[in-house]
Amino acid sequence: MANTAGLSRRRVLAGALGAGGLGVLVACGNQVDQLQSAPYATNAARNTGGNAPAAAGQAVAATPAAHGSAMVGMDPNAIGQSAGTAPASGATATPAKDWQMMNQMHAAGVKAFLAQPKTLRGGQRMAYTMQDGVKVFNLTAKPVQWEVTPGQMIDAYAYNGVVPGPEIRVTQGDTVRVILKNELDEGTAIHWHGLLIPNAMDGVPFITQPPVNPGESFTYEFTARNPGSHMYHSHMNSAEQVTKGLLGAFIIEPKDKSAYPTFDKEYTMILGDAGLGFTLNGKGFPATEAITVNKGEKLLVRFMNEGLMIHPMHLHGMPMTIVAQDGYVNTPYKCDTVNVAPGQRFDAIVDCTEVGTWVFHCHILSHAESEHGMFGMMTALIVK
């Protein structure tokens, strides 16, 4: 079984690369633009535990643990083997690596990333309608095929068809109504993670409400009391439903902004690791979104973890100043690596003084790079 899987993977790689792609020395200058078009399909496969897109249904079952293990212990033979070639029998010594092939795969991922592949993105701010002074939002939960990396479609659950679900953004003091329609084949409910709301609106099936069954709808209504970077997600069968995509940002802007540090731009980064593989905002590198700012701007990054693992997020080039935790403004402190556990949110302000393309990634290195190059929880802050 393991053997078969190994062979399948090699075939997939070979297929993705094409026969001509194997063993070709990439011309590596300082300019990524000079690189020939090389395959990043292997990165995509890596993102969900070595499963090819065709096997995406199984990829959901790949656990973070298995994933990490594959990375560390992967067979070096898997790189540079010709299609269908069995591993050398009886070989016990580690064979020499095909470093040109490794270079090519690393380069291809970077090139694809810097070109920022066209892909449907989630997390866009959601429109609302005003009804008698209430901001009304509509969310529909249903299964989708979600493109985690270019060409790699995964069985997912989504609010309004995207992962993360659309961002809900209101102002402190607003009355908010959210109408949830359930088009899944199982019950669900929404928890407003971090919000101070009436117990009946808390979204925990059988404790604060009945589950919203397939085909049913449920209306949540509450006042947005506490400002900050919050989240919304399923609270039923949540280890599966949330990690498959039923999650989004819920941001309450403070009525009085004077207590919050100033910034010029902002970016919300939601971490994921289970159902859809290692992701930032529902995408694995090279499909992750680069953040572009101008020199001198102050960038607010809202970190939110919706995965099942803790991720220490590391920014190259400039420190981050942590100004709020779970929406509560704290005594600011500086760091270059912020450790974000599931359920936590951190607001970090980056004073973008250094020009360049600075990678920005989980520092559990097996969540962001393999012998095949960067993948998963990797993006960049580009300061122009």
Place this chain on the structure above:
Amino acid sequence: MANTAGLSRRRVLAGALGAGGLGVLVACGNQVDQLQSAPYATNAARNTGGNAPAAAGQAVAATPAAHGSAMVGMDPNAIGQSAGTAPASGATATPAKDWQMMNQMHAAGVKAFLAQPKTLRGGQRMAYTMQDGVKVFNLTAKPVQWEVTPGQMIDAYAYNGVVPGPEIRVTQGDTVRVILKNELDEGTAIHWHGLLIPNAMDGVPFITQPPVNPGESFTYEFTARNPGSHMYHSHMNSAEQVTKGLLGAFIIEPKDKSAYPTFDKEYTMILGDAGLGFTLNGKGFPATEAITVNKGEKLLVRFMNEGLMIHPMHLHGMPMTIVAQDGYVNTPYKCDTVNVAPGQRFDAIVDCTEVGTWVFHCHILSHAESEHGMFGMMTALIVK
């Protein structure tokens, strides 16, 4: 082997549910009381990695990693299958879920929890005797069968028969004597985690003392110098002995309480994850203890982690103010999710302003909920 295990589990579930329980639509109103008595045996099985109570001896071998993996990647066929029915052969598409069955299992767990099953609890405050100005405590370590969830007995090690061991509580400046009797079949010793004590009392076999061998006793004596939320646990073969239950809270109340924030009630929550499964104070949901307070009270929660994994504990409804770390009073900061690593303690004060039943759980969702409903590291704060 895996197949056999899968079949066994299905048989266990079927047996627990009874034939009539399968496929029955539960009547889910807003009132949990209306629910028919439904099985939560599956939650119990889930808590220790799918092993039935009869196989409890093996449950100790279930690692957290394997546990989490089972949750994420579990076979949806496992729910709603008739007893003894083999999985459909050749089926590659994910079958529709039996959402009524899922509802029933989720509901049953909540109902059992809200009824607060009668179960022997550990962590009760320990009586002492005064001898010449010394507070004397007696602890006996021995193997027990410990009921982690209702009806599920696990091979455990316990101090005085309970997990966690009884709480030791003294006042700063007290002289404390603890007499340990070892009725295990292996050596042991107690480390006073967080306490400032003479090196000879530190409890590390072969470094500060010989091991306390089977049948032997050892007397620890020291002055309680530094106030705060501390712990005591085995420091021999500790990855096994501690996670099987040789642990407890050691709380030193400050002589001068003016430096510590005020509170009305307190609750100690000890996290566990390995030998006994995912537990709060030695119990998995639905056997976990609900915390009940009156509106307006300030609740002190003392988090302590005695497991092998880091757990971000999330309270719904109200923020927590972290006032001390490892017993040392810190600059207070607010959050709704506190990330507690093994060995750490955090004192959190909750201003209980919001009425309702607020769930309180590890936000690594696979430690608290599965397709079978809530389990493991899940409880609730009930504000009346």
Place this chain on the structure above:
Amino acid sequence: MANTAGLSRRRVLAGALGAGGLGVLVACGNQVDQLQSAPYATNAARNTGGNAPAAAGQAVAATPAAHGSAMVGMDPNAIGQSAGTAPASGATATPAKDWQMMNQMHAAGVKAFLAQPKTLRGGQRMAYTMQDGVKVFNLTAKPVQWEVTPGQMIDAYAYNGVVPGPEIRVTQGDTVRVILKNELDEGTAIHWHGLLIPNAMDGVPFITQPPVNPGESFTYEFTARNPGSHMYHSHMNSAEQVTKGLLGAFIIEPKDKSAYPTFDKEYTMILGDAGLGFTLNGKGFPATEAITVNKGEKLLVRFMNEGLMIHPMHLHGMPMTIVAQDGYVNTPYKCDTVNVAPGQRFDAIVDCTEVGTWVFHCHILSHAESEHGMFGMMTALIVK
């Protein structure tokens, strides 16, 4: 396969212990010196997942998850079995433990540790040459056999032959040049983790520079701007290259030391967990280095995590005051357990007021102790 591995391990243990070593009761007084010479080879095997030194090439593939799992779920039969004896067939009850044998193994590890085995250590401060006002350092990356525990050689990658690589220490404002020579069989590059430097010097292949291919050299040059405890490591195929040993400390002393707390001695502790097993500065217990200070001294410990897991480091006997995070001086706070995630650095000051041998270890207990005794991420602070 699993069976075969189990048998091999028993044979290895038996071989290491010698027939006479089995079942011998160790004389355990309070003096470790009285202990007979007992085997710690089993600790070494434990450190890399049960693989014997002869199988070191495979040890690299042992993942942390598998490692931890082996610890928790290990077969108690593995201790005290006679050489070549198969497990009792059909036995389902847990057999009584051979606690004398357990004692002997625990004692042996401690004895070996306290004797501080002679072993090549990494992390020594690196000499530089001055060229036109520039401090010039030379680093060569190449494969080595690294002795993780006494006699246990592991396939590693090293800078200048040691793990961690030599410490680079400069003063804020210095101009620094580092010439990297690549003698690996794959491309590499160095990232200066935490340093504020020009983007072209950031060490990310295909983004800020081409990879440094086998046989090539690359020169990094920059000004040391921000003081603090930083790191340098590979940023290509990093999950493998870093965890195999391509890492080191990069410390920038502040020009003006008045903003930094005072201390008498310092110690850098780099955490590792993947390629080389659970290590502190590239060594597993009992080869870890004890830290010796005089009573009354203030010890600065610079924690740095270069592994793939988060490690909560616990010091017995005295609190730590955290004074800086990622090189940035923070509001000091006290704790006895500091949770260090990959990529993070914490500066902790210990006021060494308590005399004794205080163990200092990761409090994920399965990273530091097994039934065979202490191993991995365990050392001691000895206050004289």
